[in-house]
Amino acid sequence: MNKTQLIEKIAADAGINKIQAQKALAAVENGIRESLVQGEALELKGFGKFEPKTMSARQARNPQNGETFQVPERKSMKFSPSKLLVKAIADA
Secondary structure, eight states: OOHHHHHHHHHHHHTOOHHHHHHHHHHHHHHHHHHHHTTOOEEETTTEEEEEEEEOOEEEEOTTTOOEEEEOOEEEEEEEEOHHHHHHHHHO
16 A cells, blocks of 8 residues: 555545545654654554664674774664554454
8 A cells, every 4th residue: 555545545434535634644644753853752552652763883894895884873763563453464
């Protein structure tokens, strides 16, 4: 399913038009993004948990020439699905 198909599904399930569904999806995306940027975890009961994560700096090695180099610290995120979501996928 792509984003357009998801918007169509939201519109059909919620009984709203596609423009309203697109705005609703954009609002959810922005809310998740803002939460992670502020360093806060976001939990959606029955769906999962989004958590910001900091990957520490480390030494790495180029496998072609064996040369080592420093990989800088970076920010990332982690998604942990809820037990309900895992069960729904397993039962499908």
